[in-house]
Amino acid sequence: MKLIKDAIKQRVLVLDGAMGTMLQRLSGLEYEKVEKIHQLYIEAGADIISTHTFVANQGTPQTITEQNTLYGKLARQVANAATKKVFVAGSIGPTNKTLTMSNKGEFEELFQNYCTQITALSSYVDVLLFETFFDTLNLKAALLAAQIAAPAIPVMVS
Numbered sequence: 082m083k084l085i086k087d088a089i090k091q092r093v094l095v096l097d098g099a100m101g102t103m104l105q106r107l108s109g110l111e112y113e114k115v116e117k118i119h120q121l122y123i124e125a126g127a128d129i130i131s132t133h134t135f136v137a138n139q140g141t142p143q144t145i146t147e148q149n150t151l152y153g154k155l156a157r158q159v160a161n162a163a164t165k166k167v168f169v170a171g172s173i174g175p176t177n178k179t180l181t182m183s184n185k186g187e188f189e190e191l192f193q194n195y196c197t198q199i200t201a202l203s204s205y206v207d208v209l210l211f212e213t214f215f216d217t218l219n220l221k222a223a224l225l226a227a228q229i230a231a232p233a234i235p236v237m238v239s
Contacts, residue, residue: 085168085207086235088128096129096170097122115152119159123167130167131210132156135174138198145197153205170237171206173198173223180218188222195226203231211238 088094100118107114115133122130133156137148153171160167173195180188199209209227214220220238227236 085129088166088168094128094168095126097127097131100131100133100135100172112151112155116155116159119156123159123163123165128166128168129170129208130156130160131170131172132202132206133172134198134202135172135212136176138173138194139176142193142197145194146201149198149201150205153202157205168207169205170208170210171199171202171234173202173209173211175214175216175219178219179216180222181216188218191219192222192226195223196230199226199230199234203234206234209234209236211236213239 085094097119100115103118103121104111104114107117109117111133119130132149133152134149137152138145149171153169156169160169176191176194178187178191180191202209209231211220211223211227214223224236224238227234
């Protein structure tokens with residue numbers, strides 16, 4: 082199995098585009114739309130597709146696990162079915178909480194949610210993609226969770 086770290090040393094890898102914009106353009110059930118979006122990005126030349134889990138870090142641990150497992154597994158299946166090597170990035174976004182303006186208890190809760198999300202994604206992804214964090218304390222909670230829950234998976238931050 083070719084690792085993403087090896088591939089990125091050899092050439093520039095192309096990441097897919099916006100999921101939300103594409104979801105609005107297509108009709109049908111969300112799961113089917115996400116599958117089609119992954120396929121379209123691969124056809125357009127993407128080397129990395131992102132899971133549809135940007136906000137799947139809120140709610141109960143069961144809900145977080147279910148959403149991340151569902152969309153992590155889907156992205157892996159689409160990547161494996163491609164005619165070329167395609168990597169999967171586990172998309173992890175900020176939440177609607179701003180930890181720099183809250184208390185320590187919320188840091189622990191958010192850290193646990195990120196641990197749950199990352200654990201659920203870890204069986205399906207080649208890299209964890211932390212996207213559009215506007216609060217560095219939120220990002221700290223997420224990156225700490227990655228170190229604990231999936232220390233062997235590389236990370237990207239945008």
